[in-house]
Amino acid sequence: MAEADYLTLSAAEAAFLKAAADTIIPADALSPSASECGVIDFIDCELAGPYGEGARLYRDGPIMKGKPEHGYQLGLTPREFFRQGIAAADAWTEARFGKSFAALSEAERQNAFIEIESGKAAFDDFEAREFFDALLQIVMEGFFADPYYGGNRDMAGWKMIGYPGLPADYQHAMEHHRGKRITLKPRSIGDYA
Amino acid sequence: MTKRLKRADAVIIGIGWSGSILARELTKAGLKVVGLERGKFRTPEADFALPHIRDELKYAVRQELILDPSLETLTLRHAPHETALPLRRFGAFMPGMGLGGAGTIWNGMTWRFTPWEHQLRSRITERYGKGALAAELTISDWAMSYDELEPYYDRFEKLCGTSGKAGNLQGRLIEGGNIFEGPRQSDYPNPPLPRSHGGALFEAAAKSLGYHPYPTPSANLSREYRNPEGAVLNPTIFCGHCDRFGCATNSKASPHSTILPSLLLEPLFELRTDAWATEIVYDKAARKATAVRYVDMVSGDEVEQPADLVLLCAYPFSNTKLLLLSGIGTPYDPATGQGTVGKNYCYQVTGNVPVFFEHEEINPFMATGANAMNIDDFNGDNFDHEGLGFFGGALIFASPVHGRPIMGRLTPPGTPRWGRAWKEATAKWYSHGFTIHASGANFAHRENYLDLDPTYRDKLGRPLLRMTYNFHDNDVKLSAYTTGKAAEIAKAMQPTVMGTPQPRRGNFNVVPYQSTHNTGGTIMGADPKSSVVNRYLQHWDADNLFVVGASNFPQNPGHPPTGAVGALAYWAADAIATQYLKSPGPLVHT
Numbered sequence: 001m002a003e004a005d006y007l008t009l010s011a012a013e014a015a016f017l018k019a020a021a022d023t024i025i026p027a028d029a030l031s032p033s034a035s036e037c038g039v040i041d042f043i044d045c046e047l048a049g050p051y052g053e054g055a056r057l058y059r060d061g062p063i064m065k066g067k068p069e070h071g072y073q074l075g076l077t078p079r080e081f082f083r084q085g086i087a088a089a090d091a092w093t094e095a096r097f098g099k100s101f102a103a104l105s106e107a108e109r110q111n112a113f114i115e116i117e118s119g120k121a122a123f124d125d126f127e128a129r130e131f132f133d134a135l136l137q138i139v140m141e142g143f144f145a146d147p148y149y150g151g152n153r154d155m156a157g158w159k160m161i162g163y164p165g166l167p168a169d170y171q172h173a174m175e176h177h178r179g180k181r182i183t184l185k186p187r188s189i190g191d192y193a
Numbered sequence: 194m195t196k197r198l199k200r201a202d203a204v205i206i207g208i209g210w211s212g213s214i215l216a217r218e219l220t221k222a223g224l225k226v227v228g229l230e231r232g233k234f235r236t237p238e239a240d241f242a243l244p245h246i247r248d249e250l251k252y253a254v255r256q257e258l259i260l261d262p263s264l265e266t267l268t269l270r271h272a273p274h275e276t277a278l279p280l281r282r283f284g285a286f287m288p289g290m291g292l293g294g295a296g297t298i299w300n301g302m303t304w305r306f307t308p309w310e311h312q313l314r315s316r317i318t319e320r321y322g323k324g325a326l327a328a329e330l331t332i333s334d335w336a337m338s339y340d341e342l343e344p345y346y347d348r349f350e351k352l353c354g355t356s357g358k359a360g361n362l363q364g365r366l367i368e369g370g371n372i373f374e375g376p377r378q379s380d381y382p383n384p385p386l387p388r389s390h391g392g393a394l395f396e397a398a399a400k401s402l403g404y405h406p407y408p409t410p411s412a413n414l415s416r417e418y419r420n421p422e423g424a425v426l427n428p429t430i431f432c433g434h435c436d437r438f439g440c441a442t443n444s445k446a447s448p449h450s451t452i453l454p455s456l457l458l459e460p461l462f463e464l465r466t467d468a469w470a471t472e473i474v475y476d477k478a479a480r481k482a483t484a485v486r487y488v489d490m491v492s493g494d495e496v497e498q499p500a501d502l503v504l505l506c507a508y509p510f511s512n513t514k515l516l517l518l519s520g521i522g523t524p525y526d527p528a529t530g531q532g533t534v535g536k537n538y539c540y541q542v543t544g545n546v547p548v549f550f551e552h553e554e555i556n557p558f559m560a561t562g563a564n565a566m567n568i569d570d571f572n573g574d575n576f577d578h579e580g581l582g583f584f585g586g587a588l589i590f591a592s593p594v595h596g597r598p599i600m601g602r603l604t605p606p607g608t609p610r611w612g613r614a615w616k617e618a619t620a621k622w623y624s625h626g627f628t629i630h631a632s633g634a635n636f637a638h639r640e641n642y643l644d645l646d647p648t649y650r651d652k653l654g655r656p657l658l659r660m661t662y663n664f665h666d667n668d669v670k671l672s673a674y675t676t677g678k679a680a681e682i683a684k685a686m687q688p689t690v691m692g693t694p695q696p697r698r699g700n701f702n703v704v705p706y707q708s709t710h711n712t713g714g715t716i717m718g719a720d721p722k723s724s725v726v727n728r729y730l731q732h733w734d735a736d737n738l739f740v741v742g743a744s745n746f747p748q749n750p751g752h753p754p755t756g757a758v759g760a761l762a763y764w765a766a767d768a769i770a771t772q773y774l775k776s777p778g779p780l781v782h783t
Binding site: 025026028054062064066068070072140144157158161162164165170173175181182189 | 243248269278386428432434612613616619623649
C-alpha cells in the first residue's frame with residue numbers, strides 16, 4: 001500500500017509494523033500472516049481514530065514515573081506512543097544491526113524481539129518492554145477482533161482457533177455438545193448487517 | 194448560576210441495582226422520586242442488540258460501557274507514605290457507567306453472605322480467642338444478622354430469577370447444593386443451569402477429594418421467568434458475552450431486565466440521565482441533607498434538586514467521594530484510627546490455576562458469566578484456621594466464563610507470546626483449557642482506605658478519590674493456602690498439562706483484571722465512632738440521608754457481593770417505608 005493510502009501511518013511506520021506484525025504472526029499452515037489478514041490496516045484505523053487520540057485515557061498531569069503496578073503513566077496518546085516507540089525501536093536496530101527493523105532478515109527480527117522482550121535491549125528515551133507489550137496487544141487485537149475493523153480478514157484468526165463468532169447461541173448446544181467438538185462456519189457482524 | 198428546582202420527596206444518586214430498587218420501593222410507598230444518573234440513558238433494544246453487541250474490541254477491550262477514566266478515575270498508592278498516581282486506564286476492575294451501572298455489565302453471580310460473615314469479628318474471637326486477630330485488621334460485624342437479612346436476600350433472588358440449588362432449606366442440608374450456606378426459607382426461584390464441561394470436570398475431582406461442589410447461584414436464567422415486577426426474562430443462550438456487555442437476549446438479570454421496565458412507567462418516578470451529582474448540600478446544625486447539586490452533562494448547567502430524603506446509591510468509590518466532598522462525617526485517619534469516611538476499603542484477593550486437557554473439548558465460547566461449579570470447603574470458617582496464620586478463605590470454582598478470542602486464549606506454561614510456536618500452541622489448546630479460580634476474602638486493614646487526592650482532578654475539577662491499598666499478611670497467606678487447595682483439585686483432575694498456580698502476592702497491580710468487587714468506605718455499624726451508617730444504612734450525622742451499596746460492607750467476603758447489594762437495598766427501602774416515613778428521625782439511638 002502506498003503511504004497516501006494510510007490514514008495516519010507514515011511509510012516507515014507501516015513498514016516497521018508490517019515486519020513486526022508478521023514476526024508476531026507469520027504465515028504458515030494455520031493462517032496467513034498478520035499483514036495479509038489486514039492487521040496493519042486495523043492498526044492504522046485504530047491509531048487514526050478516537051482510541052489513537054487518547055479517548056478513555058486519563059491524561060492530566062503531573063506525569064510521573066510510577067511502579068510497574070501503576071500501569072501506563074506516560075502522557076502520550078496511543079498515536080504518539082506508537083510514533084515514538086517505532087522510532088526508538090528503529091534507532092535501536094540501526095545501532096544494533098546497522099539496519100531498520102523492516103530491513104532485518106526473519107531470524108534477525110526474531111532475535112531482536114527476544115532481546116527486547118527479555119529486557120536486554122534498551123531504547124533511547126523509551127521503555128522497550130512497554131512498547132513491545134503494546135505492540136503485541138494491538139497486533140492480537142487486529143488478528144482477533146471482528147473483521148468489521150479491517151483485520152482478521154476472512155476470519156482467519158477465528159478459524160485458526162475454532163472460535164465460531166456470531167450469533168453465539170448455544171442454548172441447546174450447551175447440553176448436546178458438552179465435551180464434544182462443535183464445527184460451525186464462523187460468522188461476523190458484517191454477515192448480519 | 195445554579196438552577197434551583199422544585200422540591201422532591203426523595204432524590205436518588207445513581208440508578209444501578211441499589212438506586213433502581215430503592216426508587217421502585219419508595220414510589221410504591223407513595224413518594225415522588227427523582228433519580229439522578231450521570232451516565233447515558235440506555236435501552237437493551239437500542240444499545241445491547243445483535244449483531245453489534247458481539248463486538249469484543251468495542252465492549253471488552255475498549256470498555257465502552259465502563260466508566261471513562263478521562264471523566265473520572267482514582268489514584269493509587271500502596272502505603273500512606275507514598276505519592277499516589279492516577280489509574281490512567283482501568284485494568285484490575287471495571288466500574289460501570291450509564292443507566293443500570295455495574296448491574297448492566299456484571300457476570301451474574303448472586304450469592305448470599307453466610308451467618309458467619311455477618312458476624313465476622315465476634316465469631317473469630319469466639320472460636321480462636323480474643324488475641325487471635327492481628328491489631329491492624331479492622332474488621333467488624335455487620336450491623337444486621339443473616340437471619341434479619343434473609344427475607345431481603347430472598348426478594349433480590351426472586352427479582353433476578355436466580356437459578357441455583359439450595360443447600361440449606363430451613364436447616365435441612367441438601368446434597369448437591371451449598372451445604373455451607375445459611376438456612377434459606379425458600380429455594381431459588383429457578384433450577385440451576387446445565388453444567389459446562391469444565392464445571393463437570395471440576396465437580397468430579399472435587400467430589401473425589403471429599404468436597405461439596407454445587408452450581409453457581411446464577412442471574413443468567415435457566416428458564417423463562419416472570420418476576421414479581423412483571424418483567425419476563427428469557428433462558429440464557431450461553432453466548433459468552435456477560436461481563437463488560439449488556440445482555441442482548443434479556444436473560445441476564447440487570448436493572449434493565451428486571452425493574453426499569455416497571456420503574457420507568459411509574460408516574461411518581463422521574464429519571465434524569467447525564468446528571469452528575471457533585472455535592473449533597475448539608476445543614477450541619479440541623480443534621481439534615483437538604484438537596485443534591487449536579488451538573489447537567491449535556492447543557493453544562495449546575496442544578497440544585499432539593500429533597501426531603503437523599504439516597505446515595507452509587508458505586509463504593511462515588512458514595513465515599515460524595516460524602517468527603519460534601520463534608521458529611523469525619524474522614525478516616527489511618528494514623529489515629531479516628532474518623533470513618535473512607536475506612537475499610539476492601540477488594541478481592543484472587544488466585545488461579547489453569548488446567549489443560551488434550552482430549553477434552555471445553556468449548557470455552559459456550560458459556561455464561563455465572564455457571565461454574567464451586568466449593569465452599571475452604572471459604573469462611575468452614576475449615577480449622579488454628580495455626581494457619583490467617584483467617585477467612587476463598588470460594589473455589591471453575592468453568593470458562595467466555596472464550597472471546599482477543600482476551601480469552603489460554604496456553605500452557607512456557608508457550609512463547611508470539612511467532613510460530615505461539616500460533617501452534619494457541620490453535621492446539623484454545624478449546625482445551627480453562628481456569629480454576631480462588632476468590633478470596635479481603636479483611637479490612639488499618640492502612641487500606643480511601644480519601645481525596647491532593648493533586649489529581651476529575652473532569653469537573655474535583656479531586657480524584659485516592660486509594661491507599663495493598664495486600665497484607667492475611668491476604669497473602671490466605672491466597673497461598675486457597676490457591677494451593679485449588680491446585681490440589683487441579684491435580685486430581687489429571688490434566689494433560691497443569692498451569693502454574695498463581696496466588697496473589699506482591700503489590701496490588703492495577704493492570705491485570707482481577708475483580709470489580711470493590712467494597713467499603715461508608716461502612717455500617719453499631720457505633721457512630723467506627724461506622725458511617727447505622728443498621729438501616731441511615732447516616733449517623735443526617736437522618737434523612739441513606740447511603741446504600743457495597744460501600745456498606747465492613748470487609749469483603751470470598752463470595753461475590755451483588756446478592757448482598759440487592760438485599761441491602763430492599764432492607765433499607767423497607768426501613769424507610771415502614772419506619773422512617775412514619776416518624777422521620779434517627780432509626781437507631783446511641
